[in-house]
Amino acid sequence: MRDFAHLLERLAFTPQRSGKLQILVDYFARAPDPARGYALAALTGDLDLRKVTPSLLRALVAERVDAELFRLSYEFVGDLAETIALIWPGQQDGDLPLPDVVAELRETAKADLPGVIAARLDALGPSSRYAYLKLATGGLRVGVSGRLARLALAEFGDIEVTEVEEIWHGLTPPFEPLFAWATGGPKPESAALAPFRPVMLSTATDLDALRALDPDDFAAEWKWDGIRVQAVSDGGVQRLYSRTGEDISTAFPDVLEALPDAAALDGELLIRRGDAVAPFGDLQKRLGRKQVSAKMRASHPAALRAYDLLVADGEDLRGAPFTTRRAALEALVARHAHPRLDLSPLLAFDSWEALADLRADPPDQVIEGVMLKRKSSPYQAGRIKGPWFKWKRDPMLIDAVLLYAQRGHGKRSGYYSDFTFGVWDGEALVPVGKAYFGFTDAELKDLDRFVRSHTTDRFGPVRAVEPIKVVEVAFEGLNRSTRHKSGVAMRFPRISRIRDDKPASEADTLASLRALLPK
Template sequence: MRRFAALYERLDRSTGTGDKRRALVDYFRQAPAADAAWAAWLLSGGKVGGARARIASGGELRAWAAAESGLPDWLVEDCYHQVGDLAETLALLFDDPAPAQLAPDAGLAQWIETRLAPLANADEAPRRALVVGAWRSLRFGERLVFNKLLTGALRVGVSQGLVQQALAAFSGVEIALLAQRMLGTWTPDAAFFEALVSPEPQPGDGQLPYPFFLASPLEASPESLGDVRQWWLEWKWDGIRLQVLRRADGVVLWSRGEERMDGRFPEIEAAAAALPAGCVLDGELLAWRPGAAEPLPFSVLQTRIQRRRPGPKTLADAPVRVLAYDLLEEDGQDLRALPLAQRRARLAALLEGCDTDRLALSPRLAADDWTSASSLRDQARALGVEGLMLKAAQSPYRHGRKRGDWWKWKVDPLNVDAVLLYAQSGHGRRSTLFTDYTFGLWDGGALVPVAKAYSGLDDASILRLDRWIRAHTRERFGPVRAVEPVQVFELGFEGVNRSARHKTGVAVRFPRILRWREDKSAAEADAVDRLRALAR
């Protein structure tokens, strides 16, 4: 634990990416394989015990801390809201132990595997005893990391990509292969880590997807990209990014979220079984009725995502289709280094004779210039798509978000003018400011909440709005403040779906603040009916 706590402190104090990478490399060189595996897991976003295991809830931790420190509950709560990070708050509430009371040092893997994980979802008494014992016997740095393991939020400025860079520098294994091996569900143990950094082929490599190549938002004028004829134009589909792996022993489906989807979409697996073994397709999974001209709303697809074995009614109500737009492997040969135009030609030939209602080629769109490309983009929303994809015809298939070759040129967001109703403080460096906002629209003469937004304002506007919120609070509900409903903001969002879970009957997708409408009064804000009219 002390070695990992020292790594955490070094990472937390580093401001440069290079410094963080060197700190990670140094740690991986020194740490036992089991500890290194857990460090890679945690720094890549994993949690102790997974999503369903609970060592302690935030409420339990605050209650235990109050009882052990002798502080009243309200003061612990207030400290938490001022600090903004529960793990740090809990670490600050206890003094360092005397040398004789220090816990013997144990590795990160030992702490997790023999102490924390066995108590997941256990009765309160043993969980509390372990947690309080650690608070009393660990120094601040180790206590902070221990609390981070409990809360599942390291927040130390390290991405999975940076972890992979450090592992590549440490092991000499190509970063693309490391990224591939770290996709999906894996067990952080010594055996996995040794296989991860091994230069030799591993038995499970064939069942893993390739790291996805991600497009960047196009913020400049499309004319800055040069001749439109050097670019491959496609619709930006509103579905789930998917890789289809056809292997000798069957078909494997992987989402971009690193989740295996086998069994959830049997019609896709059946269609892909007609492909020759040794190929990998990249494409978009969409809800789409056979013979229809456009996809169904994303909300229809959502009804199937968590159904591991869909029944006949689900299959009929939410039929799906994959539109493939890239070929990453054929006859067992990695094609990613080939130009996109060559990969697409081979993909078109591969898909000939497939069940086009289930597995089809994403069409290339024709445009003579950027003006005609812009006209295509203007049609996107009416067709149920998000805009255009622009891909350099000569581009290889890279991994991660590498700027320059692939761009997403999305349609302008939908927008409404909404009234600020509630505000809550943020986290981390914004824990002392109100940065999380709830907005409402008019419905029958009353303002009803329709969206929460956390982004879009610059720092100066956040500070000014924070001062206004404090001066115009009407009620408090714990950390939430209800404010005078007079401030109007223009909100942007990608789409509106009908939703039985919301009182208004609609839900907006990806809301964010576009601007502060100080030129408008609350009475001029929009009504919910405007959203309902936009809902698909």
């Protein structure tokens, strides 16, 4: 457990991606099986443990620590697991192998978990306590994505990460066949039908950059405001993956039913009622669900808008040019003819200026911009500059007033970095969103100083601030919401500018924000 705790500490305090990669490669080289496999599974989110809830941990610490002391400590630290690890009484520094911890958390009955966890916290030192709690709750927060962890494994074994990702869903922790392959053994055969194939990604562009390219070399289509998915049907097994390879099949059985056999399609997951595409907020109501009721399927019917074909009739088409894949996709969709599967149409344009006019006035407000794909390009995994581009619409902007602030996590735990902002509704400010990025490190420090010097009230880890600081908020879309008092929910809000030149009285109104809602 100490070695795993040391790994998490180093990852959390190493900001550079290359540094994190090297730390993981070194760990895989020195850690034995099955410990390194369980560590990899924890980092990729594939370690299926009995989740320990925050309420359980709060109840445990309440039995050992003064409530006011814990409240003040948690407000300062900003992370529940870290606070408990530091404040838990006792100075033991015991150790327990990581595989034994995993087995214990998996097998312990729910009623026995509090006693088991308390005993482990008594026996471990602060660093190991922190790692133990992060493992138990599943919230590592060390700046390592699942793909980055798999990339580190690939570097450790000098193998292609795309090969790792194509067999990943057929393997289970602690991944001993995978590590055997990385150390010179045979490549594991994928045990999963309908495997995930790493997706091809685009790079951002603008009109000035496009002018250096020949428009005749590219096909264009709308960029829909859903989520990128890969839909695979293989031997009677259907799976739906997010673009990072997460299996989201259980939330969308209506899409699985629409898939042609022996095919892998790339496309956009949408909520579609007839020909109308619903706002992203409707799709969010189905994301992350283990099961979907018949009522939800009827009120929020999902569909796949296909725009590329990776496999057809069992044949891998990824090496073929886009025009060949597109022709095969059009034929497949026409032949299959399912109401939950349609084709993303290509746009007719003869110049970049003509495409700019289309982009500026799309036929539907849920369209985010246009996608450009070089006609000769094969389907290549990863973000390769040149073949595919995304040309997004300019973001929506409002001026809002800071209302509340909360401490961040990880390297931001010492700063107030999560900001709730509001706009005017008559004489009152109404919260309309929350942002925790978009600003520079220097701006973060300025905002943190503002919060500390203008606090008017405290609610646990949250501070209310004097409503005088105006910020420009950029966001990608706006949806109606019954969960928020304002009646609206922003998509991807971020603080794009601090408006110290503007008084709070001149911030935007709720009426002007609602005017941006899709008709």
